[in-house]
Amino acid sequence: MASQDWQVYDRILELRTQWLTLIGEHWQTEQGQRLEYWRVEKADSVIVLPLLDQQLILARPTYRPGVQTQTLDFPGGRVAEDQSPSNAAIAILKRELGVETSAIISLSPINHKGWAINSSFSNQYLHGFVAELHPRTQLDRTYVGATYNASLSGIQSLLNVLQCLQCRAVLLEWHSQQKS
Incomplete structure (x- = not known):
């Protein structure tokens, strides 16, 4: 089905902040x-699945004003303008898990x-990574929110508590790639 692209008639407003x-x-x-049509443009996101001895590591819960609760998430964040997604992933691991x-x-x-x-209020790309950590890595427990076994039963248990849709998408895609 061929169709023409929509055309911009005029711009009503453009408001730039450091976040969006x-x-x-x-x-x-x-x-x-x-x-x-109204939209919000944001920098791309990165979600990292850290693996240590076949354990998935989640960052400590963070309060989310939009859903008014703390959520358990994988380490994640934004890609800076002058940064590659892989370099952002490394910086995120340092910041969120030490x-x-x-x-x-x-x-x-x-x-x-x-x-x-x-969607109208989110225009960005999501990059997912798996970071395998050296078996002798000692994590500072103040950074760690939870660990789950990377087995099928561990992933199913994690999915019962994981609310973040982006975290769920990255986890499920990684899991589907492991089965192939």
Whole structure:
């Protein structure tokens, strides 16, 4: 089914902050209909699945104002403008788990291009990584929220408590790749 792209008619607002850009525009569809469309653009995200001795490591729970509760998540964050997703993953491991670069045996992308997270209020790409940590790595327990076995039963237990959709997507994709 071939269709023409929509065309921007005019921009109502563009508000830039260090965290996001809010854009309001009028668009014209291929049928000539004019629509008001608002979107938020953000820097790409990275979620890292740290593995230590076949244990998945989650960062300590963090309060999330949007859902008004603490959530258990994998280490994650944004990709800075001048940073690659893999370098962001390394920085995230250091910040959220206290992991030094020398403790990372391998850092493997789960998705090579990043998945589009695209709706009116989120326009970004999500990059997933698995970081295998050296078996002798000693984690500071003040950083660790929980550990789960990387087995099927451990992953199923984790899915019962993991609320973050992005964390769930990265975990399930990694798990599906392990089965192939």
